[in-house]
Amino acid sequence: MNKLIKISFLLDGRMFSVETKSDRRLLDILREDAGITGVREGCGEGECGACSIFFNGRLANSCCIPAIAAEGAEIDTIDGFSKTEEYSIISQAFADAGAVQCGFCTPGFIMASAALLRENPRPTDNEIKIGLSGNLCRCTGYTMIIEAVRLASGRMARNV
């Protein structure tokens, strides 16, 4: 299980290869080998969502994915996502709503918000709460984060 393996995956649109232990966390590969530190470690056991990424298009906690599972996958992180128009709308909504305080959870929340809005562009408040329930924030009490998603949803609808 703990042998060195070579894995390759599509990282933010570019091929990325690394030789690593098969059970190493994808989170560590992203932070240490790829240098993408915007993927944060808040708990290391899938509870807080600070390390959220898109794994083959789906929202996932990178701390819970072993290296071996990343072989051949398509992985998008906050680093690549932050260069998109979709990100601009969501991050502006976070800024306008006051949804950012200490900021440690923010990239994860933005990834989760994007995942929600892709699946459901006009979510109700309750759907927003369910969509973001895998991410923890200790600063805001969530009110302004939920408002940010509402704002982003409205602005995206106008943008179409």
Place this chain on the structure above:
Amino acid sequence: MHKISRPVNRDDSKNKSSGSAVYISDVIKPGMLAMAVKSADFQHGKINTIKKPELPEGYFYVDGKSFTGMNRASIVAQDWPFFAESEVLYFGQPVCAYTGPRIEVCEKLCIQTKIEYTPLPAVSVIEDAADFFNDYTIIKGNPDKSFKEAAQIFENQYRTGMQEQAYMEPQGMIAEFNEGKLTVYGSMQCPYYIKNSLKNAFNLDDDNVRVIQSITGGAFGGKEDYPSILAGQAAAAAIVSGKPVKIVLDRRNDMSVTPKRHPSLIKIRTAVDSEGNITAMDIDCRIDAGAYESLSGVVLERAIFISTGAYNIADVKVRGRTMKTNHIPSGAFRGFGGPQALFAADMNMYYLARKLNAAPLELKRRYLFQRGDISVTSGIFRDDIKLEEMISRVEEISDYSSKWAEYEKTSQAGDKMKGIGISFAAHGGAFTGNGEQEIIKSLVRLEWEPDKQTSAGGRLRILVSNVEMGQGASITLRKIVAEESGLPLEAIIFTNPDTDIVPDSGPTVASRTIMIVGKLIQDAAAMLKQKIEDDINSPSSVEKSYVHPPEFDWDEETFTGDAYPAYSWAVNVIEVEIDPITFEIKITGSWAVYDVGTPIDIKILEGQMQGGTAQSLGYSSIEKMQMINGKPAQVSFTDYTIPTTLDFPDTECVFIDNPYRYGPFGAKAAGELPNEGPAAAFTAAISQASGRMITEIPVTPEMLEEQLR
């Protein structure tokens, strides 16, 4: 409201959103080593032997003997060692550490280190504790006489649990030692506390210790004390190895070793005369300090100084003690003793209302502090207290009284048991007692740097040691200076403090960043504005140091006088439903009205209040942390659940206008306030819904089942 209250978008949301903000865990220095700390797996014992494994090349060992000065952190009391000496006093206490290139190897060396102990008796909870660090008594009026003449005496006790700060960014520090100079970078609230601690730990002079704050991902008090311990450990490793050393705690480690909110056990005896008036209270307040005193004495002061809550009781005796137990030293957490005392005080008023057959709000409002009243420490409430106006506002938004009357009749009927509670909270702004004038003596500096390329003609730099940790210090301090100087906000610069550059304006605690430091920079901005107007093209600067307004008197020996220059106030209403079969609790409404003087930014303040209320409701219900034989039973977010998006409703917040004379544009304390009141409002609501007098938090479905079945 003042125009400064209008919201402005934060300056740090871009970097934080895109992930480009650099926290300490993201920093890599050339040649940097990792570090792992060996924690005691024993509650209380004398260390007989430490068997160390052989060190691989490039790895180093550090322990308490690595400190050339004192192996004690300077956190108010200087008693908490960086590494245990002859004795281990709590489970998880650092004993020694290893530093070297690979963290896995350092961790393995810790596991291979075997420590033998001679067991010593251990105390795990307040009730069993006989020893204490501090024992204070305050008397207001003549409580003995009132108790002697009382028609009835009521007695009850109130208990609050331990609470984890749960900042999202775990603690971390990097230390390096070059040519006799120690530099430390990390996640922190109080750069000069750490600097002072390191000077004492290594006998270094002022010029040879430098502390630089990195972007701090939440703190809530949790990064007031422990960063001094972590910095000392990393510094010892950097000095021994001659290389930069980084220590970042993972979540389990962080929750296993860092301080939490003090559990409390507060007994209140109340004297009532023949007409049903409350005449006196006799309060015994014990807080669980853990194994070292650290800053517990000051937490206790804050608790006992506000021990009757927002209520004016004529005759009061309070005894407070910080009980010594064998677990992690308790530490700072938003509210700092206030939440415990206010929970007991407010629930006691609820209890008295029930005993005296009065509606809780009716009884409570008869005793609310008014301007000119005397505090527990015999200080004077000099400013207008607008609690009556705040009650009107909270009634408008929550419909408290009619819901209360309805649930009083029907709470036990139907599918759900329903209840609603109201609480009142007071929070004294800035350092307790003589802290500001005698201990901190805050100094701030503003600098003007001319630059003809900019539209303002230059930049105005704010140089203070107070940190941005998520609470919005950067944007609010900049707004204060912009407003006073007339310069555009873009021309005002605030950066993370570096003790080689900024003066010591004190720690980032107790709402003093806005109330005290904010006022100093406002005054300095007015002075610098003159200099800039006289000569915009030359660099200039202004320093300003704190002068305590002479009208406030304080005697530190007897704890008599004005413990705080100004109080902030809150009224909270919480509505709940209990499932009669599963005892699951659902909070269905949360409303609050605040008096924080002038909000410097209404959106920042709403963020503080909504976030703080969620923390307080978590404290009241779902956040259960136990020490089982001195060992924390919940050390991850899997076991210790903090609120998610699905747990609580939004808190509707209203701010009333009541500017404070000595605050910047009228601002006073704010950040702690939302952690003070919600617990009692929630517990009153649960008490009404369940028909039981609940006196302990957190209230869990299991606890309700025990009470109701």
